[in-house]
Amino acid sequence: EVQLLESGGGLVQPGGSLRLSCAASGFTFSNYAMSWVRQAPGKGLEWVSTISGSGGSIYYADSVKGRFTISRDNSKNTLYLQMNSLRAEDTAVYYCAKSGSYYGSGDIYFDYWGQGTLVTVSS
């Protein structure tokens, strides 16, 4: 059974940093691209970033480019999102999502999702 368990969310002040983790199990982690998708309170889904199975290809939404860094450790079956220079508009539930393919671009769809971790940016 595929399981994705996010952690690391919490309250942080504007300009601060936070690192999210997503522990994966139930599938061969290195064979699939992984992504972060966020949802602000009461709002729709917003794609944040995707990393290919090997970690060699990485893509970001313009809204987070230069501030967020996605990475993965295939030996630990874990996905990360380092978030710096956080803003109030980054407040959201952050979902870890498994892609249906190895590559980080093109046929990107999410066949499994974690339950999400809430990040609140406020002073």
Add this chain to the structure above:
Amino acid sequence: QSALTQPASVSGSPGQSITISCTGTSSDVGGYNYVSWYQQHPGKAPKLMIYDVSIRPSGVSNRFSGSKSGNTASLTISGLQAEDEADYYCSSYTSSSTLLFGGGTKLTVL
């Protein structure tokens, strides 16, 4: 990039069929057969319903179907059931190597 355009809400009675549209441009929906649809119940994580425009994942009811014409993709739900009441989101790959979601559609089963 702006979100793909979806109607804010649709409704239907049990047993009826409804269609949710998802309109983009030739740089996203119209340019690739990489449109997917997600169902989200309140307080829950999204669930994949359709990918690659019209492919249903294993376990998803055949009452759900997807299609595309030009820059507009559509999700059709036939034989509406109370459990189908949820928010639905489309997404598409874009020419900028990014992924774009629609604004979401709230489906009400009357």
